[in-house]
Amino acid sequence: MTMSQSPDIGAHVSTLMKPFLACPAKTGQKKTDLRNFHKATRVIDYCYSSESEQKNIIMKININNRSYEAVVGERLIDVARKNHTHIGYFCGGNGLCQTCYVRVNKGMDLLSPLSDREKALLSDTLIKEGTRVACLTTLDKPGTLELLTTVEEVKRMVESRPQDIVAYQAKMGWEALIKFPDTVTMQARRFAEGKLDTWELVTDVITAIGDAIALTVRTLQHGWDPSEPGKTFKRQYAHEHNLEQNAIEQASLTKKEPAEKQNLPEALRIDQKAPVN
Structure with missing residues (x-):
């Protein structure tokens, strides 16, 4: 039995094809473009929806x-x-x-x-x-x-x-x-x-x-998007990750050197045993 001999089958096929044949001007779809059929649901819904429903899509x-x-x-x-x-x-x-x-x-x-x-x-x-x-x-x-x-x-x-x-x-x-x-x-x-x-x-x-x-x-x-935290700048130091090295450097900075080892002019040096008035 051919499609022409069965009006019911022809009408059914025509109904299925209607979104692609009657709505291309409204949806921007090509009449012959039947690829990605699973993606056409939204287009079909749009074609058959009322004007008020279309506004809510x-x-x-x-x-x-x-x-x-x-x-x-x-x-x-x-x-x-x-x-x-x-x-x-x-x-x-x-x-x-x-x-x-x-x-x-x-x-x-x-x-x-x-x-x-x-x-x-x-x-x-x-x-x-x-x-x-x-x-x-x-x-x-x-x-x-x-x-x-x-x-x-x-x-x-x-x-x-x-x-x-x-x-x-x-x-x-x-x-x-x-x-x-x-x-x-x-x-x-x-x-x-x-x-x-x-x-x-x-x-x-x-x-x-x-x-x-x-x-x-x-x-x-x-920033432009409150949901995205802004990038913050953090200063990096050469030995910041090495706590032991930091401790050594800190000790070397705070260690007091004898006056004779300090790089001071002779006139500015003070005798450690000099009385203080």
Whole structure:
């Protein structure tokens, strides 16, 4: 009996194949990619889950070489802020300061598509390099994501390759200048359409400043990750591990030498039997 002669078997196979045939645009999976079937459970669950259930799906996100958990639907800026990650957000996540740029090293297909607002901020060069605006980008699909924030990239460059910082700043300044007309037009339209609440903006900026201060204090106390104890410096001595040698050295330092053996000028030497008035 062939599959065409048995509607029940055909329907059953069609149901099994549905996640791979009907959901590739939503999950980023290739229609013909049936490898690693045991890893497809999460994809199948996502395809058949409701929109509210999709928002609660936990995924892994790696920011600046540190792993965190995030929920589908969250903005990148919110994930970074709640985990106290090194990222810029002076405007409080309102898409004004342009300091929350991130470079996506892995998982670009898991993010929301580029919006018109992002296209108004990012040059074609930055887009090709995988740059996204964290406050305008959301986690769209489950998976593993790897990001590097621009401010962290600059920090590492200053620490390891300070000679490159001038060229980097010149490049970023030029890319911003190219998009300056589009950026101004987009922001003006937002104000004109009332999509940017001034009071909310001020509140967000104040909150962002407070978060930055708290992060600075936390970093000074614990480093970037409070769970990891900071490295302490301990001075090492040549014979620190040899207690017997230490005792000999200590005795030689405290032993009193006779005056005649001390390397003192004759005028400063005192007779041991001289009376003391």
